[in-house]
Amino acid sequence: MTTPKADRVPLIAGNWKLNQDHLQAIALVQKLAWTLQDGKHDHAAVEVAVFPPFTDLRSVQTLVSAEKFELRFGAQDVSQHESGAHTGEVSASMLAKLECAYAIVGHSERRQDHHETDAVVGRKAAAALQHGVTPVICVGETAEDLEQHGASAVPVQQLRDVLAELPDSGEIVVAYEPVWAIGSGQAATSEQAQQVCQALRQTIAEVRGDEAAAATRILYGGSVKSGNIAGFMREPDVDGALVGGASLDAAEFAAIARYRQHVGT
Ligand SMILES: O=C[C@H](O)COP(=O)(O)O
Numbered sequence: 502m503t504t505p506k507a508d509r510v511p512l513i514a515g516n517w518k519l520n521q522d523h524l525q526a527i528a529l530v531q532k533l534a535w536t537l538q539d540g541k542h543d544h545a546a547v548e549v550a551v552f553p554p555f556t557d558l559r560s561v562q563t564l565v566s567a568e569k570f571e572l573r574f575g576a577q578d579v580s581q582h583e584s585g586a587h588t589g590e591v592s593a594s595m596l597a598k599l600e601c602a603y604a605i606v607g608h609s610e611r612r613q614d615h616h617e618t619d620a621v622v623g624r625k626a627a628a629a630l631q632h633g634v635t636p637v638i639c640v641g642e643t644a645e646d647l648e649q650h651g652a653s654a655v656p657v658q659q660l661r662d663v664l665a666e667l668p669d670s671g672e673i674v675v676a677y678e679p680v681w682a683i684g685s686g687q688a689a690t691s692e693q694a695q696q697v698c699q700a701l702r703q704t705i706a707e708v709r710g711d712e713a714a715a716a717t718r719i720l721y722g723g724s725v726k727s728g729n730i731a732g733f734m735r736e737p738d739v740d741g742a743l744v745g746g747a748s749l750d751a752a753e754f755a756a757i758a759r760y761r762q763h764v765g766t
Contacts, residue, residue, distance in 0.1 A: 505715075505737075506737055506738070506740060508715070508716070509715075509716065509717075509718050509740045510545075510546070510547070510548050510718070511546075511547045511548065511718070511734065511740050511741045512547075512548045512549075512550060512674065512718050512720060512740065512741035513547060513548070513549050513550070513730075513741050513742055513744065513754075513757055513758040513760075514549075514550045514551075514552060514575075514603070514637065514676075514720065514741065514742065514743045514744065514748075515549075515550070515551045515552060515744050515747075515748025515749075515754050516552045516577060516605060516608070516722075516743055516744065516745050516748060517529075517551065517552060517553050517554065517557075517577075517748060517749060518577070518610070518745060519554065520554075520749055521553060521554065521557060521749070522554075522556070522557070523556055523557045523559075523560040524560075526553045526554075526557035526560055526561055527560050527561075527564055529551075529749070529751055530551065530561055530564055530565065530570070530572065531564070531568075532751035532752075533549075533551070533572065533751040533754060533755060534565075534568065534570040534571075534572055536751050536752055536755040537549065537571075537572075537755050537758060537759075540755060540759050540762065542755070542758060542759055543761075544571040546761065547741075547758055547759075547760075547761065548573060548741075549571075549572055549573070549758045550572070550573040550574055550575060550602065550603060551572065551573075551574050551575075551748065552574065552575050552576065552577050552603070552605055553574065553577075554577065555576060555577075555591055558574070558576060558596075558599050558601065559599060561574050562574070562599050562600050562601075566600070573602040573603070574600075574601060574602065574603075575596075575601045575602055575603025575604050575605065575634070575635075575637070576591065576596050576601050576603070576604045576605070577604075577605050577608070578591070578604065578605060578606065578608075578611060578625070579591065579592070579593050579596055579604035579606060579625050579628060579629050579634065579636075580592050580593070580625065580628065581621060581624035581625045581627075581628050582628070583628070592628070592632075593628040593629045593631060593632040593634050594632045596629070596632070596634050597632040597633055597634050601634055602634070602635060603634065603635045603636070603637050603674065604625070604629045604634050604635075604636055604637065605636075605637045605639060605676075605743075606622050606625040606626045606629065606636045606637065606638055606639065606663075607619070607622035607625070607626075607638055607639045607640065607659070607663065608639045608678070609639065609641055609678060609680045609683065610683075619658075619659050619662035619663050620662065620666060622638065622659075622663050622666075623662065623663040623664070623665060623666025623667060624666050626638055626663060626666065626667055626673065627666050627667050627668070630667065630668065630671040630672075630673070635672045635673065635674055636673055636674070637673075637674045637675075637676055637720070637743065638660065638663050638673055638674070638675050638676065639676045639678050639722070639743070640655075640656040640657075640659040640660050640663070640675065640676070640677060640678070640701070641655075641656050641659075641677055641678040641679045641680050641683075641722075641723075642654070642655040642656055642679055642680065642681075643655075643680045643681060644680070644681040646680075647679070647681065652679070652689075652693055652696060652697050653696065653697050653700040653701075656677055656697055656700075656701060657697075657700050657701060657704050660675060660701055660704050660705070661704055661708065664704070664705070664708045664709065665708075669709060669710075670709075670713070672716075672717075673717060674717070674718045674719075674720065675701055675705070675717060675718070675719045675720070676719075676720040676721075676722050676743040677694065677697050677698055677701060677719060677720065677721055677722070678721075678722035678723050678743060679693075679697075679723050681723075682722075682723025682724050683722070683723050683724070683745065684724070684745060684746060685723075685724055686724050687724060688723055688724035688725060688726075688729055689721065689723060690732075691729075691732035691733050691735065691736050691739070692736075694721040694733055694736060694739055695736035695737065695738055695739060698719045698721065698736065698738035698739050699737075699738045701719055701738075702714050702717070702719060702738050705717050718740035718741060719738055719739065719740050720739070720740060720741040720742055720743045721733045721739050721741075721742055721743070722742060722743030722744065722745070724746075725742040725743075725744045725747060725757065726747050726753070726757070727747070727753055727756035727757050727760070730742060730757045730760045731760050734760055734761075742757065744757060
């Protein structure tokens, strides 16, 4: 099923991963906001968000609010728990208090490093939703999965299992990130991304209904750069990008966000 993308505001999201202390974060956000401003970035047409480490969030919030930057931000993870004896965890209500619009859940690096299952990822997404923080639900296949099952099977099943933990309504964002494309310089082709994003949208339609599927933004992530973003954004089911390495360079990330200007899409 392919639904018109005109009503979905594209989202260009920068996941900084384990990079940038809070002082570096201030400098990077300032540079990004000024670069977007100089390039007359239309924030209503393309939303831009950054995902700094937890320790930077308060600084980023203060800066964005003081300077009235049209930049949104979120966390790279969120606890499935509300409060209590969970050392090292950060709750959704804490993120909501810091005006985080988003929380990434289920990034493949967390699935791998912290053995997060789809059920855990789903509970994290549910906790975020409960506090008005939009979860960015990451799914994606490894190179072995791709070889054994093709591109769509694993991400579709991951999404199905995560959605099973969620209430029927509430905004979500889905990010399709083939693990083999992350940080490898080997992005998926735009056709591959479209094929999987379309299957993910179909899954959302089956679980949450057609209206929700048509409204949900689905991002592609994995070696996105200013040179390849336009191809992805031309696809009918790709509504933006989750960018890792290239989001640490303000000029490059701004160029990704301004994909419309340099290619006229
Ligand atoms: O969350 C972002 C992705 O893991 C993509 O990272 P990358 O752009 O460095 O390949």
